[in-house]
Amino acid sequence: MTIKLEQLISRCLAEPRVAAAVLGLALLSFAPRSAEVGSPGMVRLAGGSFERGREGGRADESPRHRVRVRAFEIDATLVTRSAFAGFVSETGYVTTAERLGFGMAAHEGMDDWEWERVPHASWREPFAPGMPEREAFLADDAPVVMVSFEDASAYCAHYQKRLPTEAEWEYAMRGGSEGTRYPWGDDARRGGHLSLNFWQGSSHHRNTRDDGFVYVSPVRAFAPNDWGIFDPVGNVWQWTADYYAKDTYARVAHEGTAIDPIGAKSRE
Amino acid sequence: LPSAANAPAIAVHEPSDEPGSASGKRPAALADRKIASWTDPRAVAALANDCSLKVTNPDTEEPDPLACDVPFEQSCVYDPCFEKGQTCKQGCSKKCASCDAACADHCATCRDACTDGACRQRCAASCGECKQSCLKSRDKCATAQCAQAELACGRAAKRAWAGAGCTGKCPEINECLEPCAADNACNAKCQKRFKGCDIEYCMTGAPPE
Numbered sequence: 001m002t003i004k005l006e007q008l009i010s011r012c013l014a015e016p017r018v019a020a021a022v023l024g025l026a027l028l029s030f031a032p033r034s035a036e037v038g039s040p041g042m043v044r045l046a047g048g049s050f051e052r053g054r055e056g057g058r059a060d061e062s063p064r065h066r067v068r069v070r071a072f073e074i075d076a077t078l079v080t081r082s083a084f085a086g087f088v089s090e091t092g093y094v095t096t097a098e099r100l101g102f103g104m105a106a107h108e109g110m111d112d113w114e115w116e117r118v119p120h121a122s123w124r125e126p127f128a129p130g131m132p133e134r135e136a137f138l139a140d141d142a143p144v145v146m147v148s149f150e151d152a153s154a155y156c157a158h159y160q161k162r163l164p165t166e167a168e169w170e171y172a173m174r175g176g177s178e179g180t181r182y183p184w185g186d187d188a189r190r191g192g193h194l195s196l197n198f199w200q201g202s203s204h205h206r207n208t209r210d211d212g213f214v215y216v217s218p219v220r221a222f223a224p225n226d227w228g229i230f231d232p233v234g235n236v237w238q239w240t241a242d243y244y245a246k247d248t249y250a251r252v253a254h255e256g257t258a259i260d261p262i263g264a265k266s267r268e
Numbered sequence: 269l270p271s272a273a274n275a276p277a278i279a280v281h282e283p284s285d286e287p288g289s290a291s292g293k294r295p296a297a298l299a300d301r302k303i304a305s306w307t308d309p310r311a312v313a314a315l316a317n318d319c320s321l322k323v324t325n326p327d328t329e330e331p332d333p334l335a336c337d338v339p340f341e342q343s344c345v346y347d348p349c350f351e352k353g354q355t356c357k358q359g360c361s362k363k364c365a366s367c368d369a370a371c372a373d374h375c376a377t378c379r380d381a382c383t384d385g386a387c388r389q390r391c392a393a394s395c396g397e398c399k400q401s402c403l404k405s406r407d408k409c410a411t412a413q414c415a416q417a418e419l420a421c422g423r424a425a426k427r428a429w430a431g432a433g434c435t436g437k438c439p440e441i442n443e444c445l446e447p448c449a450a451d452n453a454c455n456a457k458c459q460k461r462f463k464g465c466d467i468e469y470c471m472t473g474a475p476p477e
Contacts, residue, residue, distance in 0.1 A: 059426075059476050101304035102333040113419075114412035116404060117333060119304035246345045247474040264344070 011075035011238060012161035013168060014039060035175075035227035038073035043172075043228045047071040049257065050171050051178050053249050060246045065253035067167045069260055074164055074172045077219040077230045078238070079155060081137075084123060084144035087155050096148035097122040103146040107131065108214060112204050122146050133214045141218040143236045152239040163241040167261050173232035175225030183225040183232050195222055196234030304333040306396040306403070315399075316385070316392035319375035322368070336364035336402065338410050345472040349425055353418035360409035367402035371395050425466075425476040432464025435477045441470040 038044030049068040053061045087093060097103040103121030106114060118128055123146045127134035136142060147155070156162050164172065175183045188194055194211040201208045213221070217235055225232045242248070242263030252258040303311050311334070314321055323334040331339055338357040343350040375395035382388045429435065441462050448454035459467050469475040 059422075059474055062477070099302075100330060100333060101302035111408070111412040113415035114408050116407040116411075117304075119308070119333060120301060246343065246347060247472055250474055 011078055011164070012156035012159065013075075013164040014042060014073040014161045035229075037228075041076055042073040043076050044073045045071060045172055045227065048171065050174055052167065052170055052258075053253075060249065062249060063253045065249065066257040067171070067252075067259075067261060068257050069165075069168050069171045072164070072168055072172075074168070074229065076224070076228055078143035078236060079147075079152075080140065080219055081123070081142045081144045082140035084147070084155060087158055091154075091158060093151070093154060093158075095122055095146070095151045097146045098124075105146075106204065108133075108204065108207050110204050114204070123151075136213065136215050136217070139218060141220070142216050143219055143231070145216065145236060147239075149239055153241075163239055165260065165262050166240040166242045167258070169238065169240045172227065172229055173225065175227040175229060175232060177226075190223070196231070197222065198234045302333070306334060306399040307393075308396075312389070312392045312396045314392075315375065315395050316388045319379055319392070319395060320372045322372075334399075334403070336361050336368055336406055338406070345474050346468040347474070348466075349418050349421035352421045353414050356414035356417050357410045360406050360414065363409065364402050364406035367405065368399055371398035371402060374398065422476065429465065429469070429476045434462070434465035434475065437462060437465055438470035438475050441465065441467050445471060 035046075036044045047068070047070045049066055051064055052067045053064040055062050055064055102117040102119050103126060104115045105118045105121055105126065106116070107127070110116070118126075121128065123144050125134075126137045126146050137145060153163055173183060177183045177185075180186050182188060182196070184190055184195060188196060188198070194200075197211050197213050197217040199207055200210040207214050211217075219235075220230050222231065222234075224230045243266060245251075245264035248261075248263045252261040255261075305311065306315070323332055331337065338361040340358065341354060372395065375391055375398070378391035378394065379388050382391060441458065444458040444461060445455065445467065448458065455467070
């Protein structure tokens with residue numbers, strides 16, 4: 001499966017209140033797979049564990065190892081354009097792309113892995129006027145895109161939240177599933193329909209639009225996972241809090257069950 | 269914008285009102301926006317004054333939208349394919365610089381034949397488009413082409429690793445390497461023992477398997 005190249009966005013995580021944290025820790029021994037309604041727009045997850053990584057895939061996604069995370073709340077949907085606009089309006093925040101004067105974009109017709117700098121592109125207007133399908137990015141319920149790690153972190157911090165770690169993110173997105181390609185199984189289709197927004201086509205020269213979308217889709221366009229989280233896979237790339245290191249999985253796998261693992265200590 | 273010694277940086281931000289220049293007054297909306305393209309009227313106005321205007325990235329992590337430079341990245345773990353990708357990207361940057369220089373030469377030739385500001389402005393506009401196309405080619409090179417090179421390298425490394433029977437050998441290799449520290453002869457002995465396996469992969473824990 002190829003996911004779309006031109007978008008980056010996040011969802012935020014909130015630490016549970018003390019009582020919730022205690023409850024979460026107490027429940028850990030029962031390895032719960034439950035989710036509750038959390039703060040507005042968020043899903044509260046009890047702590048638990050899951051198998052992370054897979055053998056035979058990318059070198060940085062192996063070895064497979066067990067990960068345990070504490071209880072937390074996470075946004076049920078991707079951050080929308082409307083929500084991000086509210087943040088900017090409240091704070092006057094200027095995104096990285098706006099500061100630099102350009103955004104990186106990929107569109108239908110380009111080669112695989114090709115990106116280009118688009119002068120003055122930003123979350124406000126990711127695609128230049130006249131580009132086909134650009135309206136999809138401009139809907140209030142579209143996921144906000146062209147957001148850097150710094151932008152995503154600032155957004156979360158403003159609402160007293162933070163980005164999820166990769167482990168927390170995968171735990172939440174899997175929604176209790178283990179060992180399957182998608183949270184609902186190994187087939188991208190459920191009930192005969194594609195259940196996520198991804199690129200269909202043998203290359204990025206043409207999207208065959210089998211899922212109904214070329215680029216982004218509204219954040220509730222597809223059914224959520226079993227824990228009520230939308231877009232657990234597909235639609236856009238999502239930021240997590242960890243810094244990347246190719247050997248992270250190999251490093252933490254030696255610990256037996258990794259408890260709330262994080263990636264590299266710094267971006268260096 | 270940092271620039272070559274003979275190309276005042278201020279020229280890009282504050283184009284002069286050279287007599288005969290078609291730059292005129294900057295539109296208010298443009299005045300507040302960073303110059304992000306060589307086709308921006310302010311950049312064109314600057315090029316009308318100086319075809320050889322160059323932009324290089326400042327000594328920060330933030331790339332300049334007009335510069336050919338591609339930021340150099342480093343991997344903390346041994347990964348020859350990542351290095352290959354980086355070498356490829358630096359090559360794209362050099363090609364862009366050559367392309368940019370050719371645009372400037374063409375602009376100078378064009379400009380030398382001019383007798384008025386309007387002509388110089390036309391040359392500058394053409395130069396701006398030329399320089400912007402260099403950046404577009406650089407982007408394609410540094411993304412699509414270098415990604416393909418890096419991916420192909422990764423697939424080859426994976427095949428070579430598996431083909432030499434190295435899969436799952438890192439614990440053994442590391443056991444051999446453990447007493448070596450900086451002893452090159454000892455390390456070489458291990459490399460010989462596990463012939464065909466690039467033992468560097470095991471030292472950083474991310475073999476291509």
